[in-house]
Amino acid sequence: MPEGDISVFLVAMLAACCVGAIVFVVAYPYFAADRQKDMRARALTEDRARLVAKQTAGEQAASRRKAVTDTLKELERRQKAAEKASLRLRLDRAGIKVTTKVYWLFSVVCGLFLAAIVSWSLPASGSKEIVVIAVAIVGTFGLPRWVVSKMTNRRQAKFLAELPNAIDIVVRGVKSGLPLHECFNTIASESAEPLATEFREVVEHQRVGIPLSEALDRMTMRVPLSEVRFLMIVITIQQQAGGNLSEALSNLSSVLRDRFRLRMKVKALSAEAKASALVLASLPPVVMFMVYGSAPDYIMPLFSTRTGNLMLVGSACWMLIGVLVMRKMINFKF
Template identity: 55%
Template sequence: MAARSEIAMADADLFSVLVPLFVALAFAGAVFAFAYPYFADDRQAKRLESVSGVRGARLAAATGDVQSSRRKSVADTLKEAEERNNADKKVTMGLKLMRAGTKMSPREFYLASAVTGGVLVSASIFLAGLPIAGTVVVAFVGGLGLPRWILNKMIARRQQKFVAQLANAIDVVVRGIKSGLPLNDCIQVIASESPEPLASEFREVVEQQKLGLSLSDGLERMCARMPVPEMRFMTIVISIQQQAGGNLSEALSNLAGVLRDRQMLALKVKALSAEAKASAIVLGSLPPGVMTMVYLSSPEYIMPLFTTTIGHFMILGAAVWMTMGVLVMKKMINFKF
């Protein structure tokens, strides 16, 4: 009986120990089951954050490499364009005639200059009766000065027409690219549909491409024939897009806006400087005009200026001062922008 009572007491003690242990384990299991999702989400979020951080760092490094390579490509393109521009500073007579849009060769131009000088010299000798010094001046002006002045005026007028039409041509390219046409087809549209001198210049680029020349080289040659900043801007934009990529339509659209703003600024400067130019023209033409009217009304009063040594020095001094005044006024009314 004593042994049975001891066994019963041992079972009771073991039961009293095991029951709290099972209750504690059950409570711990319930707490773990309730709190595990929160800890799991936190660990997963931290893991995703670490992974995304690594990937973000790699992506940022790759993006930085791409941007640095694009910057390097743009800098190289600008440097090449500047080197080509510096190399093409020497302008030959043939290039000037191409810029003027004439079919005349340099030999024909020199021959026409000689004929012009001969005609003016003959007129000065047989009609005006000028002395030898005056004849030499007329020969110099008629053979070298007048033909080159006319040629430069033709070049400037043609360049002004080209710049005035370039923004509309760029808009044609932008609309063509947005509609799905390649750049070469857009240039062909400009060459066939645009007015002169835009059509002839882009037609030359199209013909050069047919002979195997790249578009960038064709535009560079076009910049040599038409050396205006607007054409240089367009060439640089297209060259950078071909080398570094990007949205060409957006870049050209921004360029067209910039060109129109430059034209508006030029017109505003022209309007603001019109009064100053008119004043300079009046002041510059007043002395020779008064001298001509005095000569026509009373020749004996002004003839000592042309027949005496003192009169010759006075005419020379007046001409020098007038030239200096005209140059100063020209410098004052010409604005660079």
């Protein structure tokens, strides 16, 4: 090869190497970033697979149970949001065996009676009519509803106190070979109220051909407690999938007794705080009535003047805020 051709070849090779080096320098960061990204993704995937492989069967089962529990809670929350208790259902929950017409008649009579008492006791003033109308509205719509709510809570507390004993009756009956219907019939005839009434409704529903699951679902509507829902779920699952019903109900009875003991302990520990809140909330109205009884001319400007009315409204708002704050402080959820 002539010397000139060798020189041209060497120059061409050198130029190619320079061009290749420039391309490598410019393009390397992009290729390196992609490679590093792939390596990081591969490392994360391998770590995830390694962690999943290290999980024991118990941890996986616990994870599945947690997922199922969260799903059930979400379904229960949606169901509660969709449910609207009618007046008839509220009366059934309170154990009041009257019609809705009788309830509204009693409410109107209660409102008129309270309005008449307030109208007779208050002297004539510019705000007397407003006070009388407000008392009539509260007496018609507020006071009967509050009474029904208190009766419902008292009835549910009695039901919850006797429910573990009823479950124990079912457990002993199932172990001795009795059918579930006969166990419920025993509870309906020998248990205390209101447990006997509710289980008597379940037995009557079964006699007319309503399935047990639907009858228990209706009982959960009349007694909307989580413990009753637990009982319904246990019995329904046993009927659909089988299993040892006596063992499941025995465990449920133990759980309900533990929950009841915890509730009583919380009630005992919070009794002092509730008494203090009651005293603080009732002190201003009691003092106002005492002053009105001893020196009515001294306190009457609060009712006969606009400035006094504004002061009463402001004081009532502040008292309501204080009562709600104290209620929030002593209302323990567990």
